[in-house]
Amino acid sequence: MQQEPRGRKLIKIAIAVLSLSNLFSIGSLKAEEILHIGAIPDQNPEHLNRLYKVLSSELSEQLNVQVRYKPVTNYAAAVTAFRTGDLDLVWFGALTGVQARLQSKGSKVIAQRDIDEKFHSVFIANKKSSIQKINNINDLKTLKDKRFTFGSESSTSGRLMPQYFLNKAGLQLKDFKGASPGFSGSHDATLILVQSGSYEAGALSEEVWKRNLERGRVDPSKVFVIWKTPSYHNYHWIAQGNLDKKFKKGFTKDLTNVFLRFNKKSKKQKQILELFSAKKFIMSKNENYNQIETVGRKMGKIK
Amino acid sequence: MKLIKPVSTLLTLIPSIAYIPILIEIIKGFHIGGLNIIFQFISAAIKPSFNQEVVKSAWEGLQITIATALTSWAISMLIGIVLGVLSTDLFWKSIPKFSYLGKFIKYSLAIPRSIHEVVWGLLFIQILGLNIWVAIISIVIPYSALTARVISEQLDSFDIQPLIAIKQTGSNIMGSLITILLPKLIPIVSTYGSYRFECAIRGVTLLGIFGLGGIGTELYLTLKSFEFNEMWTCLWMLWLVIILLEKFIRFSRSYLSDNISLKNSFLISISIFTLSLSLGVGWLYNLNFELFTPLSFSYLNLPSFVEIRNGFNSLPLFKLIITTILITLFASGIAIGTPPLLLVLFPGKFPLKVQNLIWIFFRLIPPPLTTILILLFTNPNIYVAALSLGITHMGVMGRLLTDNILNQEKSIYGAIKSNGSSKQSATLYGILAPQSNSYLAYGAYRSDVILKETAIIGAVGGVGLGWQLQESLSSFDWAQVMIITATFSLLTISGEFLFNTSQNYWLNNSTNNFIS
Numbered sequence: 031m032q033q034e035p036r037g038r039k040l041i042k043i044a045i046a047v048l049s050l051s052n053l054f055s056i057g058s059l060k061a062e063e064i065l066h067i068g069a070i071p072d073q074n075p076e077h078l079n080r081l082y083k084v085l086s087s088e089l090s091e092q093l094n095v096q097v098r099y100k101p102v103t104n105y106a107a108a109v110t111a112f113r114t115g116d117l118d119l120v121w122f123g124a125l126t127g128v129q130a131r132l133q134s135k136g137s138k139v140i141a142q143r144d145i146d147e148k149f150h151s152v153f154i155a156n157k158k159s160s161i162q163k164i165n166n167i168n169d170l171k172t173l174k175d176k177r178f179t180f181g182s183e184s185s186t187s188g189r190l191m192p193q194y195f196l197n198k199a200g201l202q203l204k205d206f207k208g209a210s211p212g213f214s215g216s217h218d219a220t221l222i223l224v225q226s227g228s229y230e231a232g233a234l235s236e237e238v239w240k241r242n243l244e245r246g247r248v249d250p251s252k253v254f255v256i257w258k259t260p261s262y263h264n265y266h267w268i269a270q271g272n273l274d275k276k277f278k279k280g281f282t283k284d285l286t287n288v289f290l291r292f293n294k295k296s297k298k299q300k301q302i303l304e305l306f307s308a309k310k311f312i313m314s315k316n317e318n319y320n321q322i323e324t325v326g327r328k329m330g331k332i333k
Numbered sequence: 334m335k336l337i338k339p340v341s342t343l344l345t346l347i348p349s350i351a352y353i354p355i356l357i358e359i360i361k362g363f364h365i366g367g368l369n370i371i372f373q374f375i376s377a378a379i380k381p382s383f384n385q386e387v388v389k390s391a392w393e394g395l396q397i398t399i400a401t402a403l404t405s406w407a408i409s410m411l412i413g414i415v416l417g418v419l420s421t422d423l424f425w426k427s428i429p430k431f432s433y434l435g436k437f438i439k440y441s442l443a444i445p446r447s448i449h450e451v452v453w454g455l456l457f458i459q460i461l462g463l464n465i466w467v468a469i470i471s472i473v474i475p476y477s478a479l480t481a482r483v484i485s486e487q488l489d490s491f492d493i494q495p496l497i498a499i500k501q502t503g504s505n506i507m508g509s510l511i512t513i514l515l516p517k518l519i520p521i522v523s524t525y526g527s528y529r530f531e532c533a534i535r536g537v538t539l540l541g542i543f544g545l546g547g548i549g550t551e552l553y554l555t556l557k558s559f560e561f562n563e564m565w566t567c568l569w570m571l572w573l574v575i576i577l578l579e580k581f582i583r584f585s586r587s588y589l590s591d592n593i594s595l596k597n598s599f600l601i602s603i604s605i606f607t608l609s610l611s612l613g614v615g616w617l618y619n620l621n622f623e624l625f626t627p628l629s630f631s632y633l634n635l636p637s638f639v640e641i642r643n644g645f646n647s648l649p650l651f652k653l654i655i656t657t658i659l660i661t662l663f664a665s666g667i668a669i670g671t672p673p674l675l676l677v678l679f680p681g682k683f684p685l686k687v688q689n690l691i692w693i694f695f696r697l698i699p700p701p702l703t704t705i706l707i708l709l710f711t712n713p714n715i716y717v718a719a720l721s722l723g724i725t726h727m728g729v730m731g732r733l734l735t736d737n738i739l740n741q742e743k744s745i746y747g748a749i750k751s752n753g754s755s756k757q758s759a760t761l762y763g764i765l766a767p768q769s770n771s772y773l774a775y776g777a778y779r780s781d782v783i784l785k786e787t788a789i790i791g792a793v794g795g796v797g798l799g800w801q802l803q804e805s806l807s808s809f810d811w812a813q814v815m816i817i818t819a820t821f822s823l824l825t826i827s828g829e830f831l832f833n834t835s836q837n838y839w840l841n842n843s844t845n846n847f848i849s
Binding site: 129230 | 366
């Protein structure tokens with residue numbers, strides 16, 4: 031056989047060395063335990079990234095462990111990541127929280143914000159639509175045959191409770207224009223879609239509506255609130271049941287106390303509270319979400 | 334040369350009839366409310382964001398996508414080649430006693446490939462959690478099975494006389510098998526392999542849209558928060574990378590096929606696979622993925638018989654199946670019908686080149702994103718889902734057609750045109766006609782792919798089995814998830830059979846083979 035040119039031989043050797051060195055350079059390092067935190071992606075990723083960056087650094091400082099924020103792209107993914115143990119501590123909505131607790135034995139509610147005890151959704155409408163402000167829940171019927179959007183399909187304030195009140199008023203999902211509502215995916219998206227006129231009306235969390243109002247991202251000449259729902263329990267922190275074993279005895283309690291102690295005297299904590307639109311965090315317990323569980327089962331979102 | 338049959342030429346145009354119902358429905362539901370957002374979206378194309386953070390995270394997303402694609406591609410090719418050879422009749426000729434094994438492998442591979450990679454992803458994420466292996470496994474399962482099918486079909490279509498001849502000389506059977514198989518395997522692997530690599534990039538991007546990371550996740554998040562300038566940064570970067578990759582692959586393929594002997598090309602194929610694999614794995618590792626920590630399984634409670642029966646009763650399965658079939662038909666109509674239509678409407682060399690570039694672009698936008706955009710100005714229905722699926726695959730079909738025409742001889746076109754025919758009819762008979770049979774054959778294969786992809790488009794468009802899958806998954810109703818996945822699998826297996834039959838029909842009448 032003809033001798034191979036030197037160059038080609040060299041290339042072959044180089045390829046072999048490269049492949050091998052690539053595989054060998056990979057050591058298996060066992061890192062120290064990390065507290066993985068997460069949240070349902072209910073708002074703009076840009077807002078969440080800012081919020082959880084500050085929170086991670088504050089928790090890390092207070093608890094003396096590494097804290098890492100793992101973003102997910104939809105609500106169900108947050109529940110799944112909690113069940114599979116990829117997330118240790120998650121900021122859930124009421125519905126996703128119940129879903130998560132039912133699937134992860136031992137996990138528990140540790141805290142909520144002051145505003146979560148009496149949480150509201152708002153129904154909003156585009157000014158160009160013929161929709162009027164309403165005073166009575168039964169008037170939600172005026173939304174029949176309108177283009178209507180919810181937030182995520184697993185959102186408590188953006189779908190579950192609004193749908194519950196719509197049903198109470200005698201309106202079903204198929205009564206909207208196009209025989210089904212839209213699912214924008216998040217509260218911010220709902221606002222943009224209704225304000226621009228893509229949808230004539232929609233429902234979102236009052237908290238997100240207020241924050242956008244404060245930041246001047248709501249154009250009052252284009253969009254307005256038509257109705258505010260009665261109150262219900264919403265967002266809360268849920269921790270895995272194994273954190274004491276994973277980190278140290280009493281870790282879950284320490285973690286809870288860190289949240290409960292957050293106040294506006296510390297600069298970082300003030301920023302966190304502001305990003306959470308809260309004055310403080312308060313205690314919460316599993317039983318607070320029994321009503322949501324009942325509604326969730328009725329609508330088939332909890333089996 | 335075969336006689337040109339204008340029948341199949343006209344047939345390539347007929348699918349575009351699908352536009353009529355789609356446009357009627359879309360115009361019926363049309364409202365100007367979303368127009369300013371669409372305008373923002375389009376104008377953002379020429380001013381993508383150059384913000385350092387944005388470019389950085391897009392670049393990181395791209396790296397994740399490419400590295401994941403590279404890893405899963407290499408693994409799926411290796412498994413696919415082995416399974417492919419094992420499912421040929423040719424291979425089992427040497428061990429006839431066990432030939433039923435070959436048949437068994439061949440038919441059981443229909444199941445893994447009947448389910449779309451995104452559906453695999455959504456299922457595996459439930460068991461393995463947020464892990465880069467979920468993306469890799471979800472690509473490897475269907476892609477290995479697809480590769481195996483192509484390889485076994487191609488190998489079995491060759492003449493087996495030489496093998497019998499070698500066998501009769503009494504030489505080692507395995508050795509002779511390799512001598513016969515290898516020269517046939519390599520060209521298939523090199524053409525089909527590079528096509529599958531591109532598919533892998535598309536696949537991983539799609540998985541990203543469903544939350545598995547990479548450029549897909551970036552695209553989805555920027556679109557969902559209406560940061561169109563940032564979205565275009567990702568989209569343009571993806572486009573650029575794909576074009577460069579394509580150029581690189583084409584160049585190296587033609588270089589290798591011209592300069593390398595058979596034995597060396599075998600060695601090179603092997604080193605390409607190992608190099609891709611180690612490059613992909615090393616790259617992912619450098620991007621801080623914990624590839625080597627053992628996987629932890631979280632088991633799901635399998636639904637009981639009663640739950641499954643309840644699931645059957647609570648699902649409108651018949652309606653979901655019909656919707657899914659309708660989406661497939663309409664989307665295939667658009668995908669197959671548009672490129673020839675444009676070709677006839679705008680003939681000439683320059684328009685052809687423009688069309689070629691447009692198709693590359695359309696092919697690139699993942700269908701769920703198109704759906705979200707179309708939904709801004711019309712109501713969700715099956716036509717929206719069909720249109721968005723159709724648009725992406727129209728890109729694939731159009732690219733193929735224009736590429737082949739650019740490489741085709743112009744003699745027939747010249748002859749017809751010099752007879753005094755118009756440019757249009759010269760294009761119809763001189764350019765389109767020689768391509769049409771193989772184009773239709775490829776179209777049949779595309780319809781097969783479209784059927785599988787309805788799974789992911791429905792999830793966004795609010796219709797069909799895909800939407801129900803998403804809804805059942807977010808309610809964590811495993812009985813329903815099981816029923817829907819099984820229905821999907823059955824539907825695609827029957828679809829595959831149907832499209833395969835029609836594909837063979839067009840191939841047998843073809844003058845120019847696209848697929849091999």
